[in-house]
Amino acid sequence: MKKIAIFASGKGSNARKIIEHFEDNEQVDVRLIISNKKDAGVLEMGPEFVIPTKILNRKEFYDSENLVQDLKTYEIDLIVLAGFLWLVPAYLVRNFRRKIINIHPALLPKYGGKGMYGMNVHQAVHAAKEKESGITIHFVNNEYDKGAVIFQETCAISPSDRPKDIAAKVLKLEHQYFPRVISKLLTGNT
Ligand code: GAR
Numbered sequence: 001m002k003k004i005a006i007f008a009s010g011k012g013s014n015a016r017k018i019i020e021h022f023e024d025n026e027q028v029d030v031r032l033i034i035s036n037k038k039d040a041g042v043l044e045m046g047p048e049f050v051i052p053t054k055i056l057n058r059k060e061f062y063d064s065e066n067l068v069q070d071l072k073t074y075e076i077d078l079i080v081l082a083g084f085l086w087l088v089p090a091y092l093v094r095n096f097r098r099k100i101i102n103i104h105p106a107l108l109p110k111y112g113g114k115g116m117y118g119m120n121v122h123q124a125v126h127a128a129k130e131k132e133s134g135i136t137i138h139f140v141n142n143e144y145d146k147g148a149v150i151f152q153e154t155c156a157i158s159p160s161d162r163p164k165d166i167a168a169k170v171l172k173l174e175h176q177y178f179p180r181v182i183s184k185l186l187t188g189n190t
Contacts, residue, residue: 004018014082031076033045067092068095102147105174123163
C-alpha cells in the first residue's frame with residue numbers, strides 16, 4: 001500500500017477529488033491531511049473521511065525538522081501539494097527527494113514563482129492575452145514552481161474569457177487529471 005500526505009492551504013477541492021479517487025483503492029491510501037491554516041476547508045475532510053489532520057506552525061515548520069519524523073511515522077511515500085502556499089523547506093525536499101509533487105494552475109515555466117498562485121495566475125494569463133492555459137504537475141525542489149515537470153495539459157482560452165472563466169477551465173483539468181497522475185506515479189496505472 002502506497003501512502004499519501006496531502007498538504008493544502010485552502011478549500012481543498014483538489015484534495016477532495018484525490019481522497020474520493022482513492023477511497024476504496026487497495027494500492028493507494030490518503031493517510032494524512034496537513035494544512036498551514038487552522039480554518040482551511042480541507043481540514044473538514046479529516047473527520048468526513050476519517051483521515052488524521054495536522055496543522056502546521058510556521059516556526060516549527062521552518063526552524064525544526066520535526067515534520068520528517070511525523071511523516072515517517074505515517075510511512076508516507078508521496079507528499080502531494082494541492083494548493084499549498086508555503087515554500088517547502090530544504091530539509092523536507094532532502095528527505096523526500098522526488099517524493100513531493102505540486103500542481104500549478106498554468107503552463108510552467110510561464111506564470112510560476114513567488115506570488116503566482118490562485119487568481120493571480122489567471123489574471124496574469126488574461127492580461128497577456130494568452131490563447132491557452134492549463135495545468136502543470138511537477139516535482140518540488142527548493143524553488144517555487146521550478147522542479148521537473150511530470151505532466152501538463154492545456155485548455156483553450158477564448159477572447160471573451162475573463163480570469164474567472166480561465167480559472168474554471170483550469171480547475172476542471174486539475175480535478176480530471178491530478179488523481180490519475182498520482183495513481184500512475186505510485187502504481188503505474190491510472
Ligand atoms: C489550485 O488551482 C492549485 O493549482 C493552486 O491552488 C488551487 C487550490 O484549489 N495552486 C497554486 O496556485 C500553487 N502555486 P483547491 O484548494 O480548490 O484545491
